[in-house]
Amino acid sequence: MARALGRSGDVLDVVERAVTEGCRVVDADSGSVSVLDRPAGLVRVIVNVGDLSAHEEARPRDETYQLADFPKLSQVVGDLRAWTCSRYEDQPDPDELALLVDLGKGASLGAPVVVDGDLWGELYLTRHLDRPPFDDGDLAYVETLAAILAGGVSRSVRESRLTELANKDPLTGLANRRRLDQVAATMIASKADVVVVSIDVNDLKPVNDREGHDAGDRLLQAVGHALVSASESLPGSLAARTGGDEFCLIVPTADLSAVERSVQIFAAAVLHIPHPPGVSCGIASSRGSVASARLLFSAADRAMYTAKEHHQNGPNYVSVAVD
Numbered sequence: 001m002a003r004a005l006g007r008s009g010d011v012l013d014v015v016e017r018a019v020t021e022g023c024r025v026v027d028a029d030s031g032s033v034s035v036l037d038r039p040a041g042l043v044r045v046i047v048n049v050g051d052l053s054a055h056e057e058a059r060p061r062d063e064t065y066q067l068a069d070f071p072k073l074s075q076v077v078g079d080l081r082a083w084t085c086s087r088y089e090d091q092p093d094p095d096e097l098a099l100l101v102d103l104g105k106g107a108s109l110g111a112p113v114v115v116d117g118d119l120w121g122e123l124y125l126t127r128h129l130d131r132p133p134f135d136d137g138d139l140a141y142v143e144t145l146a147a148i149l150a151g152g153v154s155r156s157v158r159e160s161r162l163t164e165l166a167n168k169d170p171l172t173g174l175a176n177r178r179r180l181d182q183v184a185a186t187m188i189a190s191k192a193d194v195v196v197v198s199i200d201v202n203d204l205k206p207v208n209d210r211e212g213h214d215a216g217d218r219l220l221q222a223v224g225h226a227l228v229s230a231s232e233s234l235p236g237s238l239a240a241r242t243g244g245d246e247f248c249l250i251v252p253t254a255d256l257s258a259v260e261r262s263v264q265i266f267a268a269a270v271l272h273i274p275h276p277p278g279v280s281c282g283i284a285s286s287r288g289s290v291a292s293a294r295l296l297f298s299a300a301d302r303a304m305y306t307a308k309e310h311h312q313n314g315p316n317y318v319s320v321a322v323d
Helices: 011-025 071-079 094-103 136-167 177-189 204-211 213-231 256-270 293-309
Strands: 030-037 042-050 063-066 083-086 107-115 118-127 195-201 238-241 246-251 279-285 318-322
Touching: 011 030, 011 042, 011 118, 011 136, 042 118, 071 083, 071 094, 071 107, 071 118, 083 094, 083 136, 094 107, 107 136, 118 136, 177 238, 177 246, 177 293, 195 213, 195 256, 195 293, 204 213, 213 238, 213 246, 213 256, 246 256, 256 279, 279 293
Parallel strands: 279 318
Antiparallel strands: 030 042, 030 118, 042 063, 083 107, 107 118, 195 246, 195 279, 238 246
């Protein structure tokens, strides 16, 4: 299992590999991993594998259980101890018994998954009615598996955070220049029509000088939020912050007029945020013929500077360049 979790992947991939391996090594018929949501008092199932019941999904969208309804789960939360249950016990836990009946299973086993010192979730395995219940050996083995899973989850989360840091602008949460260049290169290489919008916030420096850099940061965040709203109407688009007061939108589309409409809406929205200096926007379309992303970005920048020359503290001018 340690080898299985040694490969990189997102959290769901890591969890799915772990629970699949857990089922194999203790001869379970199905398994799941759930994440604890303490504030809501819920346990949310994120992965199911094996022989599932009719209402179970491999990666459920909304399979939750009330923590208070399952004393066995509360045991995991309170004592961080693994547990077993079987329909063949003299006095099985009634709530766990009801869950086994609902799942069509005869026995269950649960173990806490503790990530970086905190309870993260639970590894849960079951066997069919005609199978023997889990024993103390299974329990000890699964506790070890849960510890290995916790290590895999911790590593995956760290890698995800590092990837996010490498690809996101920390102030606005938009993509950064590195991510924009990657996406642009892929779009251009596909020979598809691509539209780039180069955006500059007008007169940011006076806002910083009058109100302070915190006000300037809030302005940039508001501009970023407005750009995301505009991009939502353009499928496949990516919004990025490329510099101090510079933003960019890249869209895989041949519909230049749709991009123009979205940019006009975005520019108008910026005028309604605090300290509204407005934005200057330049649009360039590849029409599937631009040899490189650099040429397309340069065309959009030239259009943006043309728009900026016409800025008179009022309407936001949008200049269109087709390269």
